[in-house]
Amino acid sequence: MQEGTVDVGDAEESLGDRAARALLEYRDGRSGALTSLVREATPLLWHTVRAQGVDRDAADDVVQSTWAALVRHVDTIAEPKAVLKWLLVTAKRAAWEAVRKTRDDARRRTELPDDVLESGAALPDLGPGPEATVLDDERDQILWSALREVPERCQQLLKLISLADRPDYKAISAALGMPVGSIGATRGRCLAKLRAVLTDQGKVSWT
Numbered sequence: 001m002q003e004g005t006v007d008v009g010d011a012e013e014s015l016g017d018r019a020a021r022a023l024l025e026y027r028d029g030r031s032g033a034l035t036s037l038v039r040e041a042t043p044l045l046w047h048t049v050r051a052q053g054v055d056r057d058a059a060d061d062v063v064q065s066t067w068a069a070l071v072r073h074v075d076t077i078a079e080p081k082a083v084l085k086w087l088l089v090t091a092k093r094a095a096w097e098a099v100r101k102t103r104d105d106a107r108r109r110t111e112l113p114d115d116v117l118e119s120g121a122a123l124p125d126l127g128p129g130p131e132a133t134v135l136d137d138e139r140d141q142i143l144w145s146a147l148r149e150v151p152e153r154c155q156q157l158l159k160l161i162s163l164a165d166r167p168d169y170k171a172i173s174a175a176l177g178m179p180v181g182s183i184g185a186t187r188g189r190c191l192a193k194l195r196a197v198l199t200d201q202g203k204v205s206w207t
Contacts, residue, residue: 013177014174014175014176014177015040015041015044015084015174015175016081016083016084016085016175016176016177017081017177018036018037018040019037019041019083019084019087020080020081020083020084021080022034022036022037022083023074023077023080023083024080026074027074027075034067034070034071038067041084041087042063042067043171044088044168044171044174044175045063045066045087045088045091046059046060046063047168047171048088048091048092048095049062049063049091049092049094049095051168052092052095052096052099053095053099054095054098054099058098058102059095061098062091062094062095062098063091065094066087066090066091066094067087069090070083070086070087070090073086084175085156085159085160088160088175089159142198142201143198145201146194146197146198146201147159147194149197150190150193150194150197151190151193153176153186153190154186154189154190154193154194156176157172157176157178157183157186157187157190158187158190158191158194160172160175160176161187169183169184
C-alpha cells in the first residue's frame with residue numbers, strides 16, 4: 001500500500017479522488033466533467049460556509065463564487081488530488097470575509113451616532129489593529145510549519161477538521177475515504193503528534 005493511502009478494500013473511491021479526476025477531465029476539454037462534482041461537493045462546501053456563521057442566502061453566493069474561482073484557477077492547481085481541499089479552503093476564506101463584512105457593517109451602524117451616519121462622513125476602521133494582525137500571522141506561520149512535519153494523512157485530517165466550528169464527520173469521511181468511527185481517535189493521535197512537533201521546536205510549553 002502506498003504511503004498516504006488507506007486500505008478500504010472494495011469501498012468506493014473518496015470524494016477527493018473523484019474531485020481530482022473531474023479536474024483532470026475538465027482540463028482535457030470535457031466541459032461536463034465538473035457537473036457531477038458540483039452536485040456532489042456543493043453540500044460539503046455549503047456546510048463549511050454555514051459553519052462559519054454565514055446566513056443561508058449569503059452561503060449560496062459564497063459557494064457559487066467558490067466554484068467560479070475553481071474555473072478561473074483550474075490550470076494553476078499543481079496537485080489535482082488537492083482540489084477538494086482547495087475548494088474547502090477557498091470557501092472558508094470567502095465565508096470569513098462575508099462574516100467580517102456583515103459584522104463590520106452592523107457594528108458601524110450601531111456604534112456611530114446618527115448625525116455621523118447621516119452626514120456621509122468617512123467611517124473609521126473598526127477592524128483589528130496591526131499588532132493583532134502580526135500576532136495572528138506569526139501564530140499561523142508557526143502552526144502551519146509544524147503541521148508540515150506530521151504525516152500527510154494527519155495533515156489532511158486536521159486541515160479538514162479545522163475548516164468548521166462543528167466538523168461534519170460524515171463529510172470528512174467522504175472526503176478522505178476514512179471510516180467515520182475512526183476519525184475521532186485518529187484526530188486525537190494526530191493532535192498529539194502536532195503537539196510533540198511544537199514542543200520539540202520550542203514553540204509551545206505544556207505544563
